[in-house]
Amino acid sequence: xxxxxxxxxxxxxxxxxxxxxxxxxxxxxxxxxxxxxxxxxxxxxxxxxxxxxxxxxxxxxxxxxxxxxxxxxxxxxxxxxxxxxxxxxxxxxxxxxxxxxxxxxxxxxxxxxxxxxxxxxxxxxxxxxxxxxxxxxxxxxxxxxxxxxxxxxxxxxxxxxxxxxxxxxxxxxxxxxxxxxxxxxxxxxxxxxxxxxxxxxxxxxxxxxxxxxxxxxxxxxxxxxxxxxxxxxxxxxxxxxxxxxxxxxxxxxxxxxxxxxxxxxxxxxxxxxxxxxxxxxxxxxxxxxxxxxxxxxxxxxxxxxxxxxxxxxxxxxxxxxxxxxxxxxxxxxxxxxxxxxxxxxxxxxxxxxxxxxxxxxxxxxxxxxxxxxxxxxxxxxxxxxxxxxxxxxxxxxxxxxxxxxxxxxxxxxxxxxxxxxxxxxxxxxxxxxxxxxxxxxxxxxxxxxxxxxxxxxxxxxxxxxxxxxxxxxxxxxxxxxxxxxxxxxxxxxxxxxx
Numbered sequence: 001x002x003x004x005x006x007x008x009x010x011x012x013x014x015x016x017x018x019x020x021x022x023x024x025x026x027x028x029x030x031x032x033x034x035x036x037x038x039x040x041x042x043x044x045x046x047x048x049x050x051x052x053x054x055x056x057x058x059x060x061x062x063x064x065x066x067x068x069x070x071x072x073x074x075x076x077x078x079x080x081x082x083x084x085x086x087x088x089x090x091x092x093x094x095x096x097x098x099x100x101x102x103x104x105x106x107x108x109x110x111x112x113x114x115x116x117x118x119x120x121x122x123x124x125x126x127x128x129x130x131x132x133x134x135x136x137x138x139x140x141x142x143x144x145x146x147x148x149x150x151x152x153x154x155x156x157x158x159x160x161x162x163x164x165x166x167x168x169x170x171x172x173x174x175x176x177x178x179x180x181x182x183x184x185x186x187x188x189x190x191x192x193x194x195x196x197x198x199x200x201x202x203x204x205x206x207x208x209x210x211x212x213x214x215x216x217x218x219x220x221x222x223x224x225x226x227x228x229x230x231x232x233x234x235x236x237x238x239x240x241x242x243x244x245x246x247x248x249x250x251x252x253x254x255x256x257x258x259x260x261x262x263x264x265x266x267x268x269x270x271x272x273x274x275x276x277x278x279x280x281x282x283x284x285x286x287x288x289x290x291x292x293x294x295x296x297x298x299x300x301x302x303x304x305x306x307x308x309x310x311x312x313x314x315x316x317x318x319x320x321x322x323x324x325x326x327x328x329x330x331x332x333x334x335x336x337x338x339x340x341x342x343x344x345x346x347x348x349x350x351x352x353x354x355x356x357x358x359x360x361x362x363x364x365x366x367x368x369x370x371x372x373x374x375x376x377x378x379x380x381x382x383x384x385x386x387x388x389x390x391x392x393x394x395x396x397x398x399x400x401x402x403x404x405x406x407x408x409x410x411x412x413x414x415x416x417x418x419x420x421x422x423x424x425x426x427x428x429x430x431x432x433x434x435x436x437x438x439x440x441x442x443x444x445x446x447x448x449x450x451x452x453x454x455x456x457x458x459x460x461x462x463x464x465x466x467x468x469x470x471x472x473x474x475x476x477x478x479x480x481x482x483x484x485x486x487x488x489x490x491x492x493x494x495x496x497x498x
Contacts, residue, residue, distance in 0.1 A: 006159035007031045008322050010147055012173055013166035014129035015042060016111065017290030017307040019118040021164060023061050024315025026125035028417045030322050033158065034127065035149060037134035037167075041119070044267035045110035045194050045222055045229050047304030049074075052103040053368035053394070054305040056473060057312050060415050066117045071109030072223030078204035082256065091205060092366075099454040100396035101369055102411070108223040110194070111304060112267075135172060138163055140284045162318060163286045166311070169274075171292035177283050183276030183345070186297055188213070191240065193230045193247060193268035194222065199260035202228075208255045217254040227266055234270060242268040273297040275345045281334035289314060294341040302344045305368055310337050316417065316471040323436075325495020329378070336373040343371075369394060373474060378494060380477035382486045388460030391478050395469045396458035400442070401449040408448060410455070413440060414469055419476070419496060424455070425463035430484045437496055 009025055011018045014036035022034045050058070050067065058064040080086045095104045122128060133151035145163045149156050165173025174181060200206055202221035209215030217232035230247060232254065234240060247262040278293045290307030314333045321327055372393040373379060379392035389396070400408045414420050418438050421431060425443035433439065442448045442455055443463070450456055459467055464481030468490070476494070479487045491497065 008161045010160035011164045012135040016304050017311045018166035020308045020311035021315050026127050028319040030319050034129045035133040036129050036131050039132045043112045047111040050107040050109050051305045051368045055103040063117050063121045070113045070224040071107045074108050075205050079207045100458045110222050145285050165288045165292045166290050169291045169295040180279040181276050186273040188273045189236045190233050191270050194227045194266040195262045196264045197228050197262045215254050240270040306344050312472050320495035332378050336376050380490050382479050382483040391475050393475050395473050395475050398454040403447045420469040422467045424461040424465050
């Protein structure tokens with residue numbers, strides 16, 4: 001057994017949550033290792049929906065354009081009756097982008113493509129996952145965690161200030177901590193398979209037997225690939241071989257057609273749907289993120305998106321504490337994210353019930369744009385606001401103009417590892433510059449102009465107010481012109497002292 005040098009953070013699990021956290025730490029200069037017990041990257045399509053809020057996160061991480069280029073929009077649903085006649089409908093309710101919400105439609109991107117883009121981004125930042133490296137034990141101490149790993153070169157131990165369990169629904173980290181994972185089995189077992197097939201056009205999401213859980217089956221062309229994804233419920237008991245011949249027979253049985261042939265299977269899984277939520281997200285120096293903390297039925301495309309945002313929330317907080325911020329900041333991770341997962345579990349379960357009845361349309365409720373943290377201990381309003389945008393809300397985008405005349409966007413100002421302080425029609429900057437804080441004055445004599453009033457409409461500030469936006473794109477504080485001392489105290493409490 002070898003003893004390695006220490007790191008700030010050890011991340012166990014290199015799926016979407018672990019990769020997001022690694023990117024966040026890498027661009028902040030925090031030392032970490034990202035390990036994955038599998039020998040190769042995950043190659044399935046499982047989490048294929050990228051919701052609008054996740055698109056905003058990916059813009060900040062610098063990968064949105066690459067992901068959009070690989071994926072595509074959801075196709076029309078084509079629902080077939082037993083006599084072969086079909087009707088078509090939108091899978092998602094379509095809306096137009098607005099200045100405050102530039103992304104309004106879910107994207108379809110197979111999970112293996114999304115994670116590939118994330119690995120490429122991480123490599124640009126000088127890091128990569130260690131595949132075939134497994135966490136086999138750990139012990140917590142007052143100031144560190146000692147972890148035992150096994151990999152291609154045998155066993156080793158490593159010291160880390162924090163350990164992150166991003167290791168999925170059967171999380172070793174969660175089990176080792178003996179954290180409860182209550183919830184329920186939803187009484188549905190299903191298959192999902194990525195296949196090459198012939199007999200269907202790629203212009204629609206083909207659905208047969210809607211509303212009948214014994215006969216239902218869906219065949220969806222996977223954007224960015226030549227594959228189809230097959231989904232369908234199966235009996236709760238019994239062996240499933242998931243071979244191309246078995247899937248061809250299943251499709252024929254449920255569609256009544258003999259012209260659809262599965263030629264090869266790229267990836268397939270049979271799984272029982274669960275809705276479970278960990279009793280806690282933090283125990284000492286160990287945290288849970290993603291599926292290790294919550295498991296969802298796939299309806300509504302919430303699982304991967306919620307997991308990415310867990311890591312996006314935790315990453316900047318870990319970096320702030322590494323840089324000398326108060327440890328109490330880390331407690332806000334569970335405080336903010338666990339209620340979100342509980343709500344998303346309820347939504348996904350409701351959508352599963354609708355699916356059982358043959359209802360598939362999805363609207364704003366799945367976009368995750370309305371998620372916020374208004375009850376967070378790090379949400380400050382002084383004086384308290386009675387309406388409009390509140391501390392803890394998602395910070396809207398807005399098209400603006402730089403003082404030099406070039407177009408700007410608020411999201412461009414927010415992009416990066418820093419906090420952003422926006423002074424609306426302020427006479428002068430009363431907050432001294434400090435590392436990790438970008439300050440902008442919006443309005444007359446400011447460096448940013450709100451010529452079309454989009455900032456005014458979205459933020460509803462009074463002249464002289466300050467809005468402080470966190471690194472993860474949520475409003476941390478809204479402070480009036482006479483409360484600069486409260487803003488100074490807030491900044492010190494989140495690790496931005498002078």
